Amino acid sequence: MCGLLGLYLSGVALSSFGVVGIKA
Numbered sequence: 001m002c003g004l005l006g007l008y009l010s011g012v013a014l015s016s017f018g019v020v021g022i023k024a
């Protein structure tokens with residue numbers, strides 16, 4: 001469960017960083 005949560009948080013972080021990079 002912890003592994004899946006970490007994977008999910010990592011995906012969200014990468015997604016938000018990607019959106020910021022595209023907008024920038």
